[in-house]
Amino acid sequence: MTITFERSGGVAGITLRAIIDVDALATAEKDELMRAMEKANVSQLPRRAGPPPVGADRFVYVLEISDAGRVQHIEIGEPLPEGLRDLVNHLVRLARAQRRAQPGK
Amino acid sequence: MALSRGLSDISLSKLAGMARLPICCVLPPRLLQFLALRGTDPQRKRAIFLLDLMQSMRLTRAARARRRVRRLRRISAALGMVTKNRTIYDAKNEFRLPGEIVIREGDGPTGDREADEAYDFLGATWDLYHEQYGRNSLDDRGMTLRATVHFGAEYDNAFWDGSRMVFGDGDNELFEPFTRSIDVVAHELTHGVIEHDAGLIYFGQAGALNESIADVFGSLVKQYRNNETAAAADWLIGEGLFVPGAVNGVALRSLKDPGSAYNDPVLGDDDQPSHMSDYKRTLSDNGGVHTNSGIPNHAFYLAATAIGGYAWERAGLIWYEALRDRALRPTSGFLRFARLTVLAAARLYGPASMERDAVRSAWNDVGIAV
Numbered sequence: 001m002t003i004t005f006e007r008s009g010g011v012a013g014i015t016l017r018a019i020i021d022v023d024a025l026a027t028a029e030k031d032e033l034m035r036a037m038e039k040a041n042v043s044q045l046p047r048r049a050g051p052p053p054v055g056a057d058r059f060v061y062v063l064e065i066s067d068a069g070r071v072q073h074i075e076i077g078e079p080l081p082e083g084l085r086d087l088v089n090h091l092v093r094l095a096r097a098q099r100r101a102q103p104g105k
Numbered sequence: 106m107a108l109s110r111g112l113s114d115i116s117l118s119k120l121a122g123m124a125r126l127p128i129c130c131v132l133p134p135r136l137l138q139f140l141a142l143r144g145t146d147p148q149r150k151r152a153i154f155l156l157d158l159m160q161s162m163r164l165t166r167a168a169r170a171r172r173r174v175r176r177l178r179r180i181s182a183a184l185g186m187v188t189k190n191r192t193i194y195d196a197k198n199e200f201r202l203p204g205e206i207v208i209r210e211g212d213g214p215t216g217d218r219e220a221d222e223a224y225d226f227l228g229a230t231w232d233l234y235h236e237q238y239g240r241n242s243l244d245d246r247g248m249t250l251r252a253t254v255h256f257g258a259e260y261d262n263a264f265w266d267g268s269r270m271v272f273g274d275g276d277n278e279l280f281e282p283f284t285r286s287i288d289v290v291a292h293e294l295t296h297g298v299i300e301h302d303a304g305l306i307y308f309g310q311a312g313a314l315n316e317s318i319a320d321v322f323g324s325l326v327k328q329y330r331n332n333e334t335a336a337a338a339d340w341l342i343g344e345g346l347f348v349p350g351a352v353n354g355v356a357l358r359s360l361k362d363p364g365s366a367y368n369d370p371v372l373g374d375d376d377q378p379s380h381m382s383d384y385k386r387t388l389s390d391n392g393g394v395h396t397n398s399g400i401p402n403h404a405f406y407l408a409a410t411a412i413g414g415y416a417w418e419r420a421g422l423i424w425y426e427a428l429r430d431r432a433l434r435p436t437s438g439f440l441r442f443a444r445l446t447v448l449a450a451a452r453l454y455g456p457a458s459m460e461r462d463a464v465r466s467a468w469n470d471v472g473i474a475v
Contacts (some may be wrong), residue, residue, distance in 0.1 A: 012261070014372055055300075
């Protein structure tokens with residue numbers, strides 16, 4: 001399973017992107033991510049989750065989950081629905097770690 | 106041309122008669138403008154005279170209305186009817202709003218640096234809008250300014266949620282708490298002003314214009330607080346937000362030189378354009394609202410530095426008048442706003458003024474012909 005993650009928007013306007021190879025993650029990391037995905041009920045999520053945009057400078061999250069030939073595309077706006085917060089925050093952490101490990105990419 | 110043939114039917118005596126009647130303003134200005142450009146010599150002379158007259162009547166009306174508003178403001182301020190009202194909340198690093206109240210108007214510093222910064226910078230923003238533009242808070246009706254600090258965990262952002270400003274504490278890696286920068290605080294408040302006035306939608310070019318206006322007044326609040334002229338100001342947004350030594354960059358954005366604020370192996374490059382030829386088409390970030398804002402940002406910088414002096418006095422007032430113009434619609438883009446700034450400059454300083462020329466050239470220089 002691969003997750004392409006993008007967080008754009010925010011007052012800084014700096015986009016955070018990562019391609020996460022879930023199968024290559026350390027076991028503990030992978031287990032935590034799978035738990036968050038189950039809690040979020042990812043496979044049942046609509047293409048656009050979260051409330052319609054209100055205000056300004058909020059983050060916009062885009063997830064593209066590829067698994068066994070199937071691709072699911074999800075866009076999530078803030079405030080994050082309670083059930084999605086763990087998943088999104090986990091992906092942000094993984095994306096930041098990747099950004100640190102692979103500068104310039 | 107059919108239109109020019111039709112126009113030649115309007116007799117000069119009829120036009121001259123109209124000039125003496127209040128009804129002359131009913132004559133479509135576009136018709137007069139057409140005559141002024143394409144008519145016969147006597148028609149052009151007459152049309153220019155009428156356009157001048159209409160313009161001066163509009164100017165007088167606008168000036169009288171502004172004087173009346175300023176007088177009312179002075180009276181209400183003297184009576185203590187117009188006062189700042191700030192409330193700061195602490196989310197205690199949870200993702201829940203609004204949090205617990207930690208400062209009310211008039212309270213002294215709490216010792217919580219982020220809460221005190223938010224209170225102070227909210228005040229500086231209120232001051233610029235009130236003292237320079239006669240505005241009474243975000244809605245111009247004295248609403249309480251509400252801000253929540255310490256929002257979320259490792260939350261590297263500040264936003265306007267439609268009724269309050271919300272500030273995260275940064276990510277412990279690259280970003281400091283988002284209350285550090287006075288212009289970022291003023292930027293968030295200005296989103297509130299924009300929502301109450303033009304209501305620019307937060308997508309595509311209207312969204313980039315929304316972002317730019319927030320940056321412009323964000324920078325003006327900083328310049329006003331520091332008493333800096335346009336020539337002396339740094340024109341940066343978000344200076345002090347990067348953790349020292351962690352990022353190769355000075356700020357989030359530069360109005361003076363869009364695209365130059367940071368260039369970092371981890372964070373990436375500042376990719377703001379400063380000219381329409383580099384306008385970025387993207388679906389990320391609500392259609393590039395934080396990217397393409399560089400274009401109108403730079404136009405403001407060019408206008409303000411060409412006009413000279415304190416940027417909030419003339420350039421800022423021109424931008425503020427354009428923002429409040431009813432002709433600015435929620436879906437308006439750069440060109441509509443540019444035209445309104447040129448009209449506002451002519452209204453405020455005269456159709457042949459240096460200010461109007463400076464505004465017009467500034468837009469032309471970023472690729473927006475007005």
